[in-house]
Amino acid sequence: MGDDLSNAVRDDVGDDVLLARAYLNRVAEATCIPLWDFVRCEGPVAAAAAIRSSSEPQDLTAFVGARRHSADPHADLVAAERFGLRLVVPESAEWPHFALACLEQTGLARLAEYRAGKTVHDKNGERVPPLALWVRGPGKLRSLAVRSVAVVGARSSTPYGDQVAGELAYGLASKSFTVVSGGAYGIDGAAHRGALASGGETVLVSAAGLDRVYPVAHEPLYRRVAESGLLVSESPPGSAPHRQRFLTRNRLISAFGTGTVVVESARRSGARNTAIHGEKLGRPVMAVPGPVTSAMSVGNHALITEGTAQLVTSVADVVSVIGSIGEQATAEQAELPVDTRSARRHQLLDVLDSLDDTTRRVYEGLPARRPVSITDLVQTSGLPPSRVLGAVPVLLLHGLAEDTGEGVRRTRL
C-alpha cells in the first residue's frame, strides 16, 4: 500500500509509520488525550492497527469510533502530494522535538489528571503534542523553531497595531529570528509581511487543512510564505477551520516561538488564548502597550497588569526578554574572522560565563555524550520543567547544546 508514496511525501520515514501517523491524524480531532497516550505506549503502527480492528482501549472508542473505517491515510497522502504538502512525524529528522518538548511536559501532566478521572477539557484546548504535522515549503521546522518569535494579535487590528506588528517582525527577521504566526487578517498578516519584507523566513500555522487558504484573500500571503518559509497545519487536507481547531492550533504557535509577542488584543481574543498557552508552556509572553482609548489594546494591558505578559515596546525589548545574550553571541559569530576550533571554543566559553543561573544549571545537567530527553533533564537539573524548557532553546541557540534527534547533549568545547 505504501509502495507508491513518493519521496517528497515520505521523507526519511518508513511507509508503515507514515501511513499509521496519517491515519491517527485523521481518525480523531487533534489533542485527544487518550489517543496521544495510546500512541505513546503502543507506537503508531500498533495503535493504528488496534483502532482499525476496534480493539483500542475502551476510553478511546468515543473519540475514534466515527472515523475508524472512513479514515483513508493513503488518500490523504496522495492528496497532500498534489498540493505540495509533506507529512512530518515524530520519527522524521525534521520533527521539532525541542520546540515541542514543552507540550510533552504539559501533555504528561494532563495525562496524569486524565488518569485520575479528570475528564473536563480546558477551554483553551489540551496542551498535548501533535501526532503529525502537514507542512508545505522549503523550511525545516526543526531549525526554524529554534531562534523564533511568535507574533500574534487581533484580526480586527488598528493601523497602529499593523504598523507595530510589521516593524517588530521586520526587525526580528533582520536579526535572523523566524517569525511564527497564524494566517488571519490583521496582526498575523502584518507580521508575516514585515518579516518577508526583510527577507526573513516565517512559519504560518493554519487551523485548516493546507489545501485550503483561510481567509481566501490571503492566498498571495500563503504562497509567499510557502516559497521561503513554511506553512504548517495539524489538520489533514480538506479540514475546515472550525473554532476548536483555532484554539488547538494556538498552542502550536506558542510552542514554535521561543517567546510570544501579542501586538494588539481585545479583552476576549484568540491572541489572549495564545498568550495563555505560551505562559503554560513556560515560554516568555510579551505584550505591546497601546492607547488606553483603543479597544484593541485592552487585552494587552490586562495581560501586563495580571502578570501574564511583560511589556515590550521594541525589537530590542523582545530580544532582551527571550535572552539578552543571544544578540551578543550572534554579533560575535558574525565578526569572527577565522572559524578555528580554538576561536569557537573561546567564544562558547564567553557565552557560558554570561549565562544566568538557571540556564547554567540546565547546562550542567547535560551529559557530554549520550543525549538526554527533557524529562531526564528536569530530573538531573532539579529545576521545574518550565525553567528547563526555557533554558534548552537558549543553549541550542548559542551552540552550547546540540539536538541529536534522540535528545539533547552538550556541545564538545
Next chain:
Amino acid sequence: MGDDLSNAVRDDVGDDVLLARAYLNRVAEATCIPLWDFVRCEGPVAAAAAIRSSSEPQDLTAFVGARRHSADPHADLVAAERFGLRLVVPESAEWPHFALACLEQTGLARLAEYRAGKTVHDKNGERVPPLALWVRGPGKLRSLAVRSVAVVGARSSTPYGDQVAGELAYGLASKSFTVVSGGAYGIDGAAHRGALASGGETVLVSAAGLDRVYPVAHEPLYRRVAESGLLVSESPPGSAPHRQRFLTRNRLISAFGTGTVVVESARRSGARNTAIHGEKLGRPVMAVPGPVTSAMSVGNHALITEGTAQLVTSVADVVSVIGSIGEQATAEQAELPVDTRSARRHQLLDVLDSLDDTTRRVYEGLPARRPVSITDLVQTSGLPPSRVLGAVPVLLLHGLAEDTGEGVRRTRL
C-alpha cells in the same frame, strides 16, 4: 512687629512663629538639610534668631549667609496678604501632617547620611519636609491631601495624553478624589481642567512664588483653582521658577497625592522625577501606557518595565491601586440612610474585615487614646516605614483612624 498681621495671614499661629517660619522659608532655598535639622532641634523662633545673629551651626552658614540680613518676613507676609496668600506652617491646624509624614521619614534617613558625612545631593532633590507653605484658595491642604491623586505628565503632551489626563481627572474628581498637579502646559493643565469640569477641588503646586503665574497663559487656570481648591508653593512671593525649584516642588506633588499617576512622559522628564519621588516616599506610582510609536509614552513604558510604576488604564484601575476598599466604603457611606452610631460601626467593621494584612497590622499598632507619631507607629507595627506610610492614608480615608493634629489614633468604633 507682628501686631499688624491680619487674621487672614496668620491663621491660628502666634506671630512670632509665623514670622520665624517666613524668615526661615526665605533665608535659604528649600530642602536645605542642615536648616531643616536646626529648626527641628531648636524650634523655628530660636532657629531664626540664631541665624539672624550669625550664631547658627557652622555647617549651615554656607546656606544662609547670603540672605540672613536681607530676608524680611514682615514684608513677605504683607506682600502675601496683598496677593490673597496665607502662610501655613507646621504649627497651624491646616498643616498636612500626615501627607508630609513620608517626607519626615525620608528626611530623617537623609539626615543620618548627612551627619555621616555624605553631602552629595540627590539629583532629584532632597526629600525633606517643607518649613512652611504659601497657599491661596478656600481649600484646606490637610483635608485635600487625604483622598487625593497626583496626576502629572509631560508639558509637551499629545492630544492622546491630554484626553486621558482630562478623563482620568474628571473621573477621580467625580469620586471625590482631590487632583494634585503642577501648573504647566500639557498634562498638568489637562488634569486640573478635567477635575474642575466635574466640580472637583484641585491642588496646584507651583515652583514659583504664588504672586506669579507660570506659564503666564495659565492665569485663568490658576484663578479657577484658587476659587475652589488651593494653590500651593514652598517658594516665597517673588520667587522665579528656577529648575531646581521644579525638582524640589515635585516631591510635594508626590507627597500630597495618596498615589501618583503619570499620564505621558518622555524618556527624561520632570514627570519621571515626580514618579521617583513617589516611589521613594512609599506612595503607589502608576503610569498610563500609550502607543509605542509615541515619544511621549517612552518614559511611561520604562517606568512600568523597570517596576517603578504599575500600568493603569482607567479611573477604576487607579482606585484599585490606591486602595480597592475605598470605592466600596464610599458607596456605602453615600447609601447609608440614617447615620446612626450603630450603622457606622457596622460599616467600619466591614471595612476592617476587608483590609489587607499590612494595613491591618498598622491599624492594630494604633493606640485608641493617645495619638502616636508615624515614627512610633513604625516601631509598634514592626513594618518598614514605606508600608506604614502607605497604610495610614487608607485608614484615615475610611475613618478607621483619625488625625488629632498631634498624631494619629484609632477611631472609636
